[in-house]
Amino acid sequence: MGYTFGSKIVDYPIKNSSIDIEYTKIDPWVYEHKDITTTYKHIGYNLGHWIGQNADQIKIQFNYYFLRSLKASFFAERIRKGGLKDIYYAYKTTEIQPFLYSPVRKDYLYGLNVTYNPLHDVFLKGKFQYSDISDEDITRTPSFLLGKHFSFNVSLSYGM
Numbered sequence: 420m421g422y423t424f425g426s427k428i429v430d431y432p433i434k435n436s437s438i439d440i441e442y443t444k445i446d447p448w449v450y451e452h453k454d455i456t457t458t459y460k461h462i463g464y465n466l467g468h469w470i471g472q473n474a475d476q477i478k479i480q481f482n483y484y485f486l487r488s489l490k491a492s493f494f495a496e497r498i499r500k501g502g503l504k505d506i507y508y509a510y511k512t513t514e515i516q517p518f519l520y521s522p523v524r525k526d527y528l529y530g531l532n533v534t535y536n537p538l539h540d541v542f543l544k545g546k547f548q549y550s551d552i553s554d555e556d557i558t559r560t561p562s563f564l565l566g567k568h569f570s571f572n573v574s575l576s577y578g579m
Contacts, residue, residue, distance in 0.1 A: 421445035421468060439480040447473040447501070447516050448509040473501035473519060488536040498526040502556070522555030540578045547571050 425441030450459040450467040459466050470476050480494040501519035508516055530548035537543070551567045554560040 421449045423468070433483070435484045437482045439478070439482070442475070442477045443468060443470065444475040444518075445470060445472055446518060447504075447520070448506060451506045451509070453506050453510050470498060470500065473503065473516075475499050475519070490534045492532040492534075494528070494530055494532070496526070496528040498524075498528075500524040500526075503559075522559075524554040524556065524560060525552070527551040542574075542576045544574045544576070545572070 421444065423441060423443040425439065427437055427439050429437045445468055449472045450465055451472060452458045465471050476496065476498045478494060478496040480492055482490060482492045484490050499519055500523065502516075502522050504516065504520075508514065528548060528550050530546060533545045535543040548570045549567070550564075550570070552560065552565050554565060
């Protein structure tokens, strides 16, 4: 089973602001099936939630509108991703795998997004993010993503 639930509080305690809280949990072997033609994938890409099976995510975000066209968002997010054993364990054994069985990957993300919309369909966006990623499986995550990192990006778009 997989589910997401959340809540949004608007204009409390600060006018022109909102607070979003969201939690997602996806049990082992959700989106998987012993018959490959009924697996919830397309060309190997998971069509379900992006965190995939045996994972959970919690995100808290504070949004503030300085003007109609200028928004800042502060966020904190934790993602945990458990092991990815073969579908055999779901069908052919009596062994029950607990949620988030090892090896476990943990992502902690903190950041700031700023969006400016000066004209209809014109967006200038900036993002600053701190990430701290650890993984017990040395083959799953590229080494350049592991550890503590800062990133910053700026984008200008029209019509998106």
